[in-house]
Amino acid sequence: MATTSTKHKPLIIVESPTKARTLSRILGQGYRVLSSQGHVRDLPDKELGVDIENGYQPKFRIIGRKSKVVKSLRDAAKEAQVILLATDPDREGEAIAWHLAELVNRPVQRVEFREFTRRAVQDAVKHPHDINRRRVDAQLARRVLDRLVGYRISPVLWRKVRRGLSAGRVQSVAVRFICEREEEIRAFSPQEYWTLEGQFAGDSVAFAAQLVEVDGRRIVHPSKEQNASTRIVASEEEATVLRDALLPLEYAVDSVQEKKISKSPAPPFITATLQQAAFKKLGFQGKRTMRTAQQLYEGIDVGEGLEGLITYMRTDSVRVAAEFVQAAREHIAESFGRPYVPEKPRAWKSRAGAQEAHEAIRPTNLAYTPDRVKSYLSSDQLKIYTLIYNRFLASQMANAQHLQRQTEVVSSGGDVAARFRHTATTVSFDGFLRVYREENNQDEKAKPGDSLAGVREGMGLDLKELTPSQHFTKPLPRYTEASLIKTLEEFGIGRPSTYAPILDTIVERGYVEREGRNMAPTEWAFLVIALMKDYFPEVVDVDFTARMEQRLDLVEEGKDRWQELVDSFYQPLAKKIELALADRSKKYKPEARELDEKCPECGKPLVERSGRYGKFIACSGYPDCRYVKRDNGAKGAIGKPLDERCPKCGAQLVARRNRWGWEFVACPSYPKCDYAREPQLRCPKCGGALHRRQAKNRRVFYVCENSPGPGEDKESASGKTCDFVLFARPTVDKCELCGWFIAERKQRDKVLRFCSNPECANHSGIALPDSEKE
DNA sequence: CAGTGAGCGAGCTTCCGCTTGACTT
Numbered sequence: 001m002a003t004t005s006t007k008h009k010p011l012i013i014v015e016s017p018t019k020a021r022t023l024s025r026i027l028g029q030g031y032r033v034l035s036s037q038g039h040v041r042d043l044p045d046k047e048l049g050v051d052i053e054n055g056y057q058p059k060f061r062i063i064g065r066k067s068k069v070v071k072s073l074r075d076a077a078k079e080a081q082v083i084l085l086a087t088d089p090d091r092e093g094e095a096i097a098w099h100l101a102e103l104v105n106r107p108v109q110r111v112e113f114r115e116f117t118r119r120a121v122q123d124a125v126k127h128p129h130d131i132n133r134r135r136v137d138a139q140l141a142r143r144v145l146d147r148l149v150g151y152r153i154s155p156v157l158w159r160k161v162r163r164g165l166s167a168g169r170v171q172s173v174a175v176r177f178i179c180e181r182e183e184e185i186r187a188f189s190p191q192e193y194w195t196l197e198g199q200f201a202g203d204s205v206a207f208a209a210q211l212v213e214v215d216g217r218r219i220v221h222p223s224k225e226q227n228a229s230t231r232i233v234a235s236e237e238e239a240t241v242l243r244d245a246l247l248p249l250e251y252a253v254d255s256v257q258e259k260k261i262s263k264s265p266a267p268p269f270i271t272a273t274l275q276q277a278a279f280k281k282l283g284f285q286g287k288r289t290m291r292t293a294q295q296l297y298e299g300i301d302v303g304e305g306l307e308g309l310i311t312y313m314r315t316d317s318v319r320v321a322a323e324f325v326q327a328a329r330e331h332i333a334e335s336f337g338r339p340y341v342p343e344k345p346r347a348w349k350s351r352a353g354a355q356e357a358h359e360a361i362r363p364t365n366l367a368y369t370p371d372r373v374k375s376y377l378s379s380d381q382l383k384i385y386t387l388i389y390n391r392f393l394a395s396q397m398a399n400a401q402h403l404q405r406q407t408e409v410v411s412s413g414g415d416v417a418a419r420f421r422h423t424a425t426t427v428s429f430d431g432f433l434r435v436y437r438e439e440n441n442q443d444e445k446a447k448p449g450d451s452l453a454g455v456r457e458g459m460g461l462d463l464k465e466l467t468p469s470q471h472f473t474k475p476l477p478r479y480t481e482a483s484l485i486k487t488l489e490e491f492g493i494g495r496p497s498t499y500a501p502i503l504d505t506i507v508e509r510g511y512v513e514r515e516g517r518n519m520a521p522t523e524w525a526f527l528v529i530a531l532m533k534d535y536f537p538e539v540v541d542v543d544f545t546a547r548m549e550q551r552l553d554l555v556e557e558g559k560d561r562w563q564e565l566v567d568s569f570y571q572p573l574a575k576k577i578e579l580a581l582a583d584r585s586k587k588y589k590p591e592a593r594e595l596d597e598k599c600p601e602c603g604k605p606l607v608e609r610s611g612r613y614g615k616f617i618a619c620s621g622y623p624d625c626r627y628v629k630r631d632n633g634a635k636g637a638i639g640k641p642l643d644e645r646c647p648k649c650g651a652q653l654v655a656r657r658n659r660w661g662w663e664f665v666a667c668p669s670y671p672k673c674d675y676a677r678e679p680q681l682r683c684p685k686c687g688g689a690l691h692r693r694q695a696k697n698r699r700v701f702y703v704c705e706n707s708p709g710p711g712e713d714k715e716s717a718s719g720k721t722c723d724f725v726l727f728a729r730p731t732v733d734k735c736e737l738c739g740w741f742i743a744e745r746k747q748r749d750k751v752l753r754f755c756s757n758p759e760c761a762n763h764s765g766i767a768l769p770d771s772e773k774e
Numbered sequence: 775c776a777g778t779g780a781g782c783g784a785g786c787t788t789c790c791g792c793t794t795g796a797c798t799t
Contacts, residue, residue: 016793038793045788065795092792143790150789158787168789294794314792497792509788592779611778622779658775666776676775693799701798727798 011080012111012125013073013100015087018298018308019116023086026121034076036087040066041099043143048151056144056566060099070103077104084128086111090357091552095139098131115321115359116311138555141562145169145548148570149539156535156580161527161588162610166509169545170494172532174502175511176540177487178479178521179529188475191222193232194239198420199465200251200409207450209409211466213419214242222473239468246418249411251461254419261402261425265394265432267318267348268360271496272489274313274388279482282383283517286481286500290314292384293361302376308364309373310388314496315358318348320392324362328396331366336434342398353492353549362392394436401429407455424450478518493545523590523610531588535580536573594620601627641668642732648675655679655732662744663731680730684740684756686722690730702726726756735762742766 009032014020020035027033041060043049051057062070077083085100087093089112101108109128113120150168157165196211196219212219217231224230233239269277271290278289293313299306320328325345333341350356363385370386377385402425409420427433479487485499494502503519506512511525532540548569554560590610597606599619606629607620617629640655646667653675654668666676683690683704690702706722728745731753735742740757755762 036793037795039791040793042791043789066793069794088792096792139791146790148789152788154788164787166788170790495791498790501790505789607779609779616778618779626779628778656776658777662775664775674776678775691799703799707799725799 008079008081010082010084011076012084012086015093015096016312019312021299021306022116022308023121026116026118027125032076032080034073035069036073036096036100037066037069039063039092039096039099040070040073040103043147048147050144050147052148052570055563056570058140058144062103073100074104077106083108084111084125085109085131086113086124088357089114090355091135091139091142091556093357094132094135095143098133098136101131114319114357117321117323119323120321132556134556134558137562138552141555141565142548142552144562144566145569148566149573152573152577153532153536153539156577157528157531159581160531160583162524164509165524165528166505167528167532167536167539169539169548170488170498170502171505171509171511172529172540173491173493173542173544174484174488175506175521175525176529176532176542177484178506178512178519179525181476181479182521185475185478190472190474191234193222193234193471193473194236194468195219195471196233196239196242196246196466196468198246198409198463199467200420200461201464202253202459202461203454205452205454205459205461207407207422207452207455209407209420209422211242211246211418212421213417215417233468236468236470239470242416243466243468245414245416246411247463247466249414249416249418249463251409251411251420251463253455253457253459253461254408254410255406256408256455256457257406259404259406260428261404262399263402263431263433264399265346265397265436266391266438268320268362268392268395269388270316270318270350270360271314272316272485272499274361274384275485275499276482277387277391278384279480279517281387284380284384286485286503288380289384290500292378292380293388295378296381296385296388300373300376300381302368302373307368309368309385311360311362311364312358313361315361316354316496317350317356317358318360319350319356320348320360320362320395325396327366328393332393332397336397339429340398340431340434342396346396348395351489351492353546360392361388363389366393390435394432394434397432397435398429400427400431400433402426403428405452407452409461422450422452424452478515478520480517480519484519491542491545492549493542527588527590531580535576539573592620599625599627601625640732646673646675649673662729665732678730679732680741683722683724685724688722690724700729702728702730728754728756730756735760735766737762 009030012023012027012031012033014023014033014035015038017035017037020033024031024033040063042063043058044061049059051059083104083106085097085108087096087100097110108131110131111124111128113124146169150166153167154165157167198209198211200207200209214231217229219233220226220230222232226232233242274293275286275289278284279286290313293310296309297311297313299308301307329341329345348360370382370389373385374382404423404425407422411418481503484503488494488499488502507514510522511528512519512521529540538544551560551565555562555565592607592609595606595608595617598604599606599621602619602621602625604619604621604625606617608615608617619625619627642653642655642665644653645651646653649667649669651667651669651673653665655663656666657663663679664676665679667673678692681690682688683706686704686706688704688706690704692700692702694700702725704722704724707724726743728743731742731744733742734740735755735757738755738757738760740755740760742753743756745752745754752765754765757763
């Protein structure tokens with residue numbers, strides 16, 4: 001494209017590059033469209049950045065890795081006559097627009113659209129307006145408040161609990177949920193109860209029915225409220241007595257009732273519900289779901305160039321563009337027939353307080369059915385796309401119709417009166433179930449052995465068998481990623497872009513450990529939550545965010561000033577921080593746990609303590625006795641023996657891991673012998689010496705002495721013929737396929753092991769022996 | 775590259791929310 005063609009065209013700035021591309025397509029050649037890629041300015045990382053003494057004046061800096069983006073936006077702004085800021089129509093988007101306006105230092109206009117349809121976009125561009133300064137102020141209040149809460153309370157935790165911990169408006173409430181659930185589980189005592197199932201048979205009928213009533217008292221689950229008309233069968237003895245009493249009685253069908261049940265589909269996905277469904281149905285963690293959805297959003301070549309297959313995936317709204325609903329109705333009629341189209345289009349309602357900047361997550365083109373595009377998609381992409389496609393389609397389909405048939409059987413004669421019930425539900429019209437059903441939809445349980453076709457009221461029956469079965473009440477389960485996100489979303493805590501990262505944060509800080517699908521709190525979580533409840537109860541109150549939001553609305557309506565909002569939250573907080581720091585007790589430090597083992601040096605009992613680097617075992621006589629157990633299986637363990645002798649003392653060397661988890665080779669007789677080195681010293685390719693280097697970004701990498709430096713190419717650097725460079729750490733292990741050493745790299749908090757040979761099949765990663773999911 | 779506790783007190787850690795692309799001496 002000619003460079004002059006962009007000059008003087010109106011410039012439109014949006015948040016995401018994909019939106020820029022779509023917008024460009026809608027508006028055509030007359031506009032130049034660029035993206036900010038999210039926020040471009042923020043408070044500095046290394047300091048508070050809020051002048052508390054001076055009206056909470058924030059100190060904004062261009063975010064380091066956005067400097068290139070900012071430069072290109074500034075350059076483009078210089079060339080443009082008209083600048084339109086089309087960032088998202090929500091609080092954060094308004095703030096981004098304001099920061100951009102400040103940075104380009106030129107007159108700007110604001111445009112907003114909530115759908116990426118031609119009509120909505122063209123209409124928006126025709127009606128530009130000013131930036132909403134009140135809305136920007138509301139965002140400012142939100143940002144400053146979060147910074148003050150996070151950066152002022154966290155240091156209290158470093159001092160009183162452990163270094164490196166953190167607190168925040170969102171993460172602390174998430175940790176609180178997990179801790180309180182754990183306390184409930186620990187306090188729970190399972191309660192025994194019994195159910196009785198009878199096998200009835202009569203004239204060409206046979207079926208099973210549950211005992212539901214004895215002498216006018218309903219048999220209920222222990223969790224149900226108890227009164228004079230209810231009863232729990234609590235023991236085997238009780239169950240046996242009942243069985244013996246009921247077996248000899250005579251029985252007859254009391255009633256047969258049929259009920260129609262209409263079930264409506266779930267709304268189309270928003271971020272939180274997509275993550276929940278993908279977790280439940282596919283076992284995907286939030287991160288994996290979002291990464292995949294992003295790919296579908298950015299576009300896939302389905303044979304006709306790049307096509308974005310879904311709408312934006314970070315949304316809190318279930319709204320769908322009216323024209324697309326119409327398209328869906330036509331598609332449904334065509335694919336499944338008229339009865340599958342509801343009379344009126346369904347209009348879904350988002351949670352109160354949703355910002356509704358985007359549509360729900362839906363396919364962009366119904367002609368791209370999962371089946372039609374599957375050969376262009378990866379396996380993850382197809383799974384997520386199918387989920388989104390079907391959930392959306394279902395949300396505009398007709399209700400499913402169920403027929404529930406209840407057959408009740410009563411006893412006659414004897415000293416007790418019993419009532420049994422058989423319930424069968426059948427689907428009479430599948431409706432939306434044709435394309436989407438929830439995970440635990442187990443209400444269609446017509447048992448295979450049952451035959452009730454000939455059942456009539458008053459018909460006599462024999463009770464052939466009466467089988468008691470034992471049950472126990474169960475505590476609520478631990479939170480999973482899905483149920484935690486659901487809970488946070490319901491309380492309005494966190495935003496679509498942060499649900500998945502929150503999980504990482506609380507795991508990284510050591511508050512929570514993943515145990516299979518569940519989230520288990522650590523000791524640190526309990527200590528920190530206890531402190532938070534004592535000193536900062538309002539911050540860990542589930543309604544803190546809701547109260548903040550109400551106040552933000554007032555700022556947005558011009559009824560409150562942002563500084564006053566921040567001040568009214570911060571002043572009480574500042575007092576509590578002082579109180580907390582003044583308390584010198586060790587109440588929130590982990591306790592040493594006494595062990596049954598005696599110190600081999602002084603005979604006093606050993607204790608397990610929590611130190612900076614995890615748990616360790618030492619003598620309770622400290623500081624008189626400084627014994628520390630070295631082979632406790634923790635990080636300071638003895639290590640893996642190697643086929644190599646110590647050059648200093650001749651002992652058999654071992655591989656150990658340092659405090660950051662990296663391997664090194666050392667003498668086992670440490671501290672008597674201090675021989676230690678890196679796991680690999682020679683280049684696996686040419687045998688030359690292997691050097692460790694550090695990049696500007698502080699990442700460690702390894703390079704062969706025979707490889708040319710960055711400035712020199714292979715021709716000019718005579719003799720430097722090797723090109724071995726490794727952006728990872730070597731280990732002592734060898735690859736089974738090629739014999740080169742295995743290397744390790746950390747991807748976020750996860751360790752990736754792979755062969756150092758780029759030609760080897762194991763280079764992309766080694767399958768773990770106990771391959772865990774994701 | 776091998777810690778840890780207590781206290782002395784260098785120099786360090788930390789929030790939530792928007793968005794992707796880096797590329798190493």
